[in-house]
Amino acid sequence: DQQVKQNSPSLSVQEGRISILNCDYTNSMFDYFLWYKKYPAEGPTFLISISSIKDKNEDGRFTVFLNKSAKHLSLHIVPSQPGDSAVYFCAASGYSGGGADGLTFGKGTHLIIQP
Amino acid sequence: DAGVIQSPRHEVTEMGQEVTLRCKPISGHDYLFWYRQTMMRGLELLIYFNNNVPIDDSGMPEDRFSAKMPNASFSTLKIQPSEPRDSAVYFCASSPPDTSGGYNEQFFGPGTRLTVL
Numbered sequence: 636d637q638q639v640k641q642n643s644p645s646l647s648v649q650e651g652r653i654s655i656l657n658c659d660y661t662n663s664m665f666d667y668f669l670w671y672k673k674y675p676a677e678g679p680t681f682l683i684s685i686s687s688i689k690d691k692n693e694d695g696r697f698t699v700f701l702n703k704s705a706k707h708l709s710l711h712i713v714p715s716q717p718g719d720s721a722v723y724f725c726a727a728s729g730y731s732g733g734g735a736d737g738l739t740f741g742k743g744t745h746l747i748i749q750p
Numbered sequence: 751d752a753g754v755i756q757s758p759r760h761e762v763t764e765m766g767q768e769v770t771l772r773c774k775p776i777s778g779h780d781y782l783f784w785y786r787q788t789m790m791r792g793l794e795l796l797i798y799f800n801n802n803v804p805i806d807d808s809g810m811p812e813d814r815f816s817a818k819m820p821n822a823s824f825s826t827l828k829i830q831p832s833e834p835r836d837s838a839v840y841f842c843a844s845s846p847p848d849t850s851g852g853y854n855e856q857f858f859g860p861g862t863r864l865t866v867l
Binding site (some may be wrong): 663667677679681737742 | 795
């Protein structure tokens with residue numbers, strides 16, 4: 636049973652507009668969430684994260700929103716640029732604090748930025 | 751500074767053969783993770799180590815899979831005997847020690863694409 640779900644396998648957005656990628660989770664023990672970006676033939680690279688005690692985290696063009704009651708998070712990219720075309724993975728951890736823990740990943744959303 | 755290094759980048763082998771995948775984490779990182787990516791199951795955690803000690807191996811699919819970390823700068827994932835269903839991309843990732851009580855993100859290597867014929 637998938638504990639982290641990304642229901643949109645792909646998303647096409649025009650350059651300059653906002654990209655919104657969604658993620659749902661089922662395990663209420665998750666307390667830290669991350670977004671990773673992946674280009675073909677490369678490993679995932681960390682993009683942005685959020686702790687369960689927050690509902691928003693912003694880093695430049697990237698903002699992650701967390702709705703704990705709905706078990707839903709989203710990644711907003713504004714404005715979208717051609718280099719943002721990649722597969723985006725939502726990941727979650729149930730770490731107890733300090734250090735790291737294995738991540739549970741969604742299956743990814745392929746974001747395509749149209750010129 | 752070099753990132754996580756994995757070798758080989760590509761491996762093609764025949765069913766029944768032993769396969770060894772290698773990983774060198776980022777210097778100073780004390781967590782090391784092995785993940786597998788397939789079309790059906792996506793990215794899934796196989797095992798992770800902290801200070802060279804296996805912490806969680808519940809994701810290792812079966813006894814044919816084994817992982818070791820003999821020292822802080824090297825880890826192996828071995829499949830013996832290999833089967834066609836083991837074909838996947840295997841990623842190694844590392845994470846620095848905790849210094850602030852917060853969560854530390856993982857840095858991924860480029861992966862090893864394994865094909866078992």
